[in-house]
Amino acid sequence: MSGLMSKLAAGLRAAFTWGPAALVLTLAGVAMAQNVGTQIYDNTNRKWVDYTPQVAARYYRIHGQAPEEFQRQVVQFRTAEKPGTIIIDGDRHFLYLVLPNFQAIRYGIGVGREGFGWAGIVKVGRKQEWPTWTPPKEMIERDPDSAKWANGMPGGPDNPLGARALYIYEGNRDTIYRIHGTNQPWSxxxxxxxxxxxxxxxxxxxxxxxxxxxxxxxxxxxxxxxYKGV
Amino acid sequence: MVRVFGAAVAFAILLTGAPVRAADMVIGLPAWPSAQVTAHIIAETLKDRYGLDAELQERGTMTLLAGVGRGEVQVHPEVWLPNLARQVDKLSNEDKVLKLNTAGVSATQNICATKATVEQTGVKAVADLLKPEIAAQFDSDGDGKGEIWIGAPTWSSTEIEKIRAHSYGYDKTMTLLEMPEDIAMAAVDAASSLGRPIVFYCYGPHHVFQLHDIVMLEEPAYDPARWTIVHRADSNDWLEQSNADTAWDASSFHVAYAASLSEQRPEVASFLSAIALNAKDITAMSYAVEVEDKPADVVAREWIAGNKDRIGEWTK
Incomplete structure (x- = not known):
């Protein structure tokens, strides 16, 4: 299995299964959440393989990093957007930072278990190093262990928000969504x-x-x- | 100096009662780059050649045309046909308040794909989108149907693209997406970077044709006998009553202006009717604003500086 895993690379695609639709946030239109799984291509066996949390954790344990496609890299990216613009492709699990000369830095990302849930044009409203994490009420109800952080978990390597957070604003309003680090890099x-x-x-x-x-x-x-139903 | 008024500024002035000297003319400023540059070219020329102070108002096309009808707006820099044929016909021929510059810019409206898409999926024609095996290659949500962007929700073309999808029948195999152009174009950029298939409504002149290797999907030539457009506002059953399963009619866009100018400011009417931009001009404007990130008024001044002879011809 480890041999197979070491050959995983060179292509990704999403395999989709429907989850319960839920109205999460409306920005540019009606947004419906969904489940979107990932597959990666096994070059040796020439077939797509489900990239499940178990597979991802095993891959990370062996290689100490995510598959090549999810690693930070400069790619050609012809766009009319200005350098400094962020483009998030939740389907493909990529975040692009537009650079000059039709290039972009492409980063691998993890997204919500029911998909990102919305689409639109927003902005970075705030940035924070080693952000504090406060578990939402639902999480405290579900996981009593998290109650000890009800008033905020200080930033640090064990903090789920990781080393940095970019706070996403729509106009001057915090959307509650963030681009952040993680204490689970395999994810x-x-x-x-x-x-x-x-x-x-x-x-x-x-x-x-x-x-x-x-x-x-x-x-x-x-x-x-x-955008269904719009 | 050309004044630009957005809705918020105008509203604030209404609230505060701050005195504003009325401009000599009001020019509409629609929300796409070539129209904005053209509006600035017209405003600058009115100032330079006729000493007229123009106010630019950021409004949607339907609001601007209604403003022409009320005598509040004198110029719309870019009115698209056949998209607005019904409205133009009413304002021009029935109400006689609008005139269209005859030297319009030829335009295109199609369903497009990247060249890589054509090579990967085998899609060549719009009708191919009816084939489930083709449509499925554009499926990004696992429901078995492909996805296609058909335009921004407020565009006059979007309603017609819905009719076209229904008439061809690919509204059954493809999910029709409406969203702002920036999101749709960024999706094209991302698909192109990854070599992923994508199909989308496209119009030209447009800078996307400079950015990417774009292919227009084939379809039967425009046939007026197969185009019946019933607008949503006119009937609850508009989609079933409409039909449009051929290519768009030859499209064009024109400077439109208040018919009253012919009597009140004939020299201005003469200038507006003589403006003759071409597709190369429009593409360069669009590219300069969107890709090179230059403000529309700067692009306009640069264009004027490089085209003094043409301005001279138009203002004779």
Whole structure:
């Protein structure tokens, strides 16, 4: 199995299964959440393999990093968007930071367990190093252990928000969504967060250092059904 | 100096009662780059050649045309046909308050894909989207149907694209997406970067044709006998009563202006009727604003500086 896993690379695709639709947030239109799983291509056996949390954790344990496709890299990216703009493709688990000369830095991301849940044009409203994490009420009800952090867990390597957080605003309003680091770096490429965009700590630190407050953030339609019914 | 008025500013002035000297003319400023540059070219020329102070108002097309009808707006820099044919016909021929510049810019409206999409999926024609095996290759949400962007919700073309999808029948195999253009174009950029298939409504002149290797999908030539457009506002059953299963008619866009100018400011009416931009001009404007990130008024001044002879011809 480890041999197979070491050959996993060179391509990704999403395999989709429907989850319960839920209206999460309306930005540019009606947004419906959904489940979107990931597959990665096994070059040796020439077939797509489900990239499940178990597979991802095993891969990370062996290699100490996510598959190549999810690693930070400069890619050609011809766009009319200005350098400094962030484009989030939740379907493909990529976040692009637009660079000059039709290039972009592409980072691997993890997204919400029911998909990102919305699409639209927003901006970076605030940035924070080693952010404090406060578990939501629902999580405290579900997991009593998290109650000890009801007033906020200080930033640090065990903090689920990781090393940096970019707070997503719509106009001057905090959307409650963040692009943040993680204490589970193996989860990049998966849909297991609570709806935010998670990156490994090196990547989110790199992104943080490059992005200005006010930067435009375009969240692509995830599983395009986001716009059904509009 | 050309004044630009957005809705918020105008509203604030209404509230505060701050005195504002009325401009000589009001020019509409629609929300796409070539129209904005053209509006600034017209405003600058009115100032330079005729000493007229123009106010630019950011409004949607339907609001601007209604403003022409009320005598509140004198110029719309870019009115698209056949998209607005019904409204233009009413304002021009029935109400006689609007005139259209005859030297319009030829335009295109199609369903497009990247070249890589055509090579990967085998899609060549719009009708191919009816084939489930083709449509499924554009499926990004696992429901078995593909996805296609058909335009922004407020565009006049979007309603017609819905009719076209229904008439061809690919509204059964594809999910029709409406969203702002920035999101749709970023999706094209991302798909192109990854080599992923994507199909979308496209119009030209547009900078997307400079950014990416774009292919227009084939379809039967425009046939007026197969185009019946019933607007949503006119009938609850508009989709079933409409039909449009051929290519768009030859499209064009024109400077539109208040018919009253012919009597009140004939020299201005003469200038507006003589404006003759071409597709190359429009593409360059769109590219300069969207890709090179230049403000529309700067692009306009640069264009004027490089086209003094043409401005001279138009203002004779």
């Amino acid at each position: 990049i490429g998966l849909n297991i967060s609570s709806g935010c965009i998670r990156m490994n700590n090196d990547d989110v630190t790199d992104l943080y250092s490059r992005v200005e407050i006010g930067a435009k953030v375009i969240v692509l339609m995830q599983g395009a059904a986001l």
